[in-house]
Amino acid sequence: MHELSIVTHVAKTLDELAEENHLEKIGSVTLQVGEVSGIVTDYFIDCWNYFKRKDPLIEEAELKLEEIKAVTFCEDCKQEYETVRYGRICPYCHSEHTYLVTGNECIIKEIEAEERKEEKKETCE
């Protein structure tokens, strides 16, 4: 359910982008997904394949997913560590004063697209 709504947000952003840049077809979409973003990639791919048929702009688009590793920084000992392995507590000094540096993202990195062939030269008014 959650994955589907993210797909609809991605599609909306792409529709707007296509409008601004006079794009006809999108060939591929590259998304960067954080390791602890809460997105289940298998579900996400299913949702993408379901939804893209409803939108002519992206119906042939290939989805490329790149993972961003989750990294946490410790404010006390100033070291970074793997979030998934150690959680909130710093493995070096056992401090709780830590924060997530990367890993929570869901970013549209880039797209490949074809532009509309006939650009309207003259404008109204």
Added chain:
Amino acid sequence: MKVIELHKSVTASNDRDAQVLRDELKEKGVFFVNLMSAAGSGKTTLLLKTIEDLREEYKIAVLEADIEADVDALKIEEGGARSIQVHTDGMCHMDAGMTRTGLEEMGLEGMDLVFLENIGNLICPAEYDTGASKNVMILSVPEGDDKPLKYPLMFQNSDVLLVTKIDVLPYFNFDMKKMQERVRFLNPDIRIIPVSAKKGEGMKEWEDWLREQIALWKAPHA
């Protein structure tokens, strides 16, 4: 094919829509509260009590978001506030676009205070800005004091935490102090108000917070 680099968060378009909605509500002087919690935490009971206490002072409305059914909306109407039911058709949260559609359908003319009773879950509603003036979450005593550990984002993104059903504290192993420490660790600025909508305890503090925030919201460009 040409390559366009975006580097844009997927929620960017929602964040922008939410900000536009928030600005419009500020212009109209409508204070809009996004109320989030798990299912069965007592959101509707709390709202009914709040409406009963404040309906002489403010014009209040409630946007009820549920996957199905309209039992909550009917209860709110009986309680004396305008209400509209939004069905999300399986979606687990409200976003800014759905919220706008619901508010426009309901009508905001003359409204002072509008609540969004968000879908009952502690996960996705925290990730989507609805355009609310403030985010308020509910944790009820029976849910347990460990919830901040399990659903940190919800606690991080809320301005107020209402701890409801405190009248049943003697029957549960709920450590209020430990829970508060866990919450403050995630969000040092959050206002924590323990309440019992049934017995009335803490309701004055919650309602005074609303009064204060409504006054600030209605002040011209504060």
